[in-house]
Amino acid sequence: MPENDRLSGCLDEINLDFVEREATPKLLMKLSIQLHLSGLSLSNTVSFLEVFGVDRVRSTVHNWVHKADLQPKSGRSPNHVAVDETVIQLDDEQYWLYAAVDPDSNDLLHTKLEPTRTNVIADQFFAELREKHDVDDAIFLVDGAVPLHRACEKHNLDFRYERHGNRNSVERVFREVKRRTICFSNCFSNAEAETADEWLRSFAFAWNQLI
Numbered sequence: 001m002p003e004n005d006r007l008s009g010c011l012d013e014i015n016l017d018f019v020e021r022e023a024t025p026k027l028l029m030k031l032s033i034q035l036h037l038s039g040l041s042l043s044n045t046v047s048f049l050e051v052f053g054v055d056r057v058r059s060t061v062h063n064w065v066h067k068a069d070l071q072p073k074s075g076r077s078p079n080h081v082a083v084d085e086t087v088i089q090l091d092d093e094q095y096w097l098y099a100a101v102d103p104d105s106n107d108l109l110h111t112k113l114e115p116t117r118t119n120v121i122a123d124q125f126f127a128e129l130r131e132k133h134d135v136d137d138a139i140f141l142v143d144g145a146v147p148l149h150r151a152c153e154k155h156n157l158d159f160r161y162e163r164h165g166n167r168n169s170v171e172r173v174f175r176e177v178k179r180r181t182i183c184f185s186n187c188f189s190n191a192e193a194e195t196a197d198e199w200l201r202s203f204a205f206a207w208n209q210l211i
Helices: 003-013 026-037 042-051 058-067 119-132 146-154 165-183 193-210
Strands: 080-090 093-102 107-114 139-142 158-161
Touching: 003 026, 026 042, 026 058, 026 193, 042 058, 058 193, 080 107, 080 119, 080 146, 080 165, 093 119, 093 165, 093 193, 107 119, 107 193, 119 146, 139 146, 146 158, 165 193
Parallel strands: 080 139, 139 158
Antiparallel strands: 080 093, 093 107
16 A cells, blocks of 8 residues: 555544644644654644644653554454564653564554553463454564463463564564653653553554554
8 A cells, every 4th residue: 555545544533523723724733643643743743833824842742642543453354463572661651661563564463551561461461462452363472471371371372472573563563662652752851651551552553543
């Protein structure tokens, strides 16, 4: 699919029903949301708006992204699912990010941000993933993390240990998320965990549209 078609489709799916009285043209709002989620910092997104004579502050664009409540599509039926967990920095605290990716399409299926790493949380992550997608017949690709193995066994899911290969798809997601949290500190600085979790879902939406 041509990149301009993918971008147009993404813009069409950004819902601005939350807008009541906003002087900014809706197309520019959608473009700003998409550009920020695609990797442009809030500061540079504001500069983009200035080219069109629109003067907005970073917090305004930040609010547009969160109020749009973007979500990755549910109902997928992948043959394989790469699952992993990693630590990310949220202001001055560390959180565990769980992610599931379809390695055949590189689509990000589900994310979960938690302050700790336990068997219960891993179980909840897999339960939520199964509610969103048809994954019961998929082969899960996991590393040596015991909580992930136990969760697969509890949910009767077929899994195999794999450190590289198809699991690289989830590593690419983690690298990009960490790049954003380091380079664009205005996304996560002084942010509540719930706000960061919402941003991750929005990021998943944009990632699936543009990869």
